[in-house]
Amino acid sequence: MKNSLSQTEENYLKAIYSLSFEKNKRASTNDIAKKLSTKASSVTDMIKKLSDKKLINYKKYQGANLTAEGRDIAVKIVRKHRLWEVFLVNNLNYAWDEVHDLAEQLEHVRSETLIDKLEQFLEFPSHDPHGDPIPDKDGKIHLRKTELLSAAKNNVLYTIANVKDNSKSFLQFLDKHFLAIGTELTIVDKFDFDESVTIKLHSGDFLTLSKKICANIFVTIK
Incomplete structure (x- = not known):
């Protein structure tokens, strides 16, 4: 399934994951639109597409959350994004305010072998440069009390x-x-x-x- 997803679809899954994580509830159409700097009408179209692919559950007026498959894909994208941020800061001397947009591009790399090797090269970091936890290979996230x-x-x-x-x-x-x-x-x-x-x-x-x-x-x- 994931190989058939566009970068835009992956960005939506990551946005819904992030919003659900932050707010501990379903992500509303308006919240998704704000997160991705797009129009609510565009969000509605994409929600239908992702729902048809069984990657999200959507209820009108209640918002969207990820299915198990959708969450698995979103967590993998988050993992890649945060590992790339660590690499850019620690190994290429980027500042922490410079890496987000670059990691947004690099997170869509398909090779899981590359990401596993990147994680090993970085000596299995637990958090990215902004302090966010990095999911492990199995998708587990170890949260600390903050x-x-x-x-x-x-x-x-x-x-x-x-x-x-x-x-x-x-x-x-x-x-x-x-x-x-x-x-x-x-x-x-x-x-x-x-x-x-x-x-x-x-x-x-x-x-x-x-x-x-x-x-x-x-x-x-x-």
């Missing part, structure tokens, strides 16, 4: 685990303020007025972050 920085508590030592927003502008903002995966921080103050927080970094520096920034950073207790 929470959004916006929900974190004062005076607890946290480590940045991953980021929700992979956009170039957001990642460049984090770079500018020396915030990266593995950065240790403690919340020292929260402001009710705008829900911003002040954090103290391991270096001893203090930094005030907006509600929007905090809602896009996942942390784990150190």
Whole structure:
């Protein structure tokens, strides 16, 4: 089945997988359209096509989720995408804000043998440069307990685990303020007025972050 899928179909499966994972529910037509920067009418047409191929289940007004076969294909695409990101950052010296679009192209490589060898070459990384977990060869994903920085508590030592927003502008903002995966921080103050927080970094520096920034950073207790 997967060899008969177009890149566009694969992108839809990955988008539905991602949205279902993030929201823990079916992916709506509007959410899919926003995720893929396309029109809702185009999403409706593709949903019918994928449903006919038994790769998704769709209920009107309730959205879509993946069948077992659809999920298997989507997880394989996610695995390839994240392994390529690791390769680009670790071996070709790309910055973490430069790799997403390149990995979007490389994720459609068909050869599973190549991907297995790539994973072995990279020494079986568990997470990509943005902190997202990499599914193993069997499609299993090992999740760690994280929470959004916006929900974190004062005076607890946290480590940045991953980021929700992979956009170039957001990642460049984090770079500018020396915030990266593995950065240790403690919340020292929260402001009710705008829900911003002040954090103290391991270096001893203090930094005030907006509600929007905090809602896009996942942390784990150190």
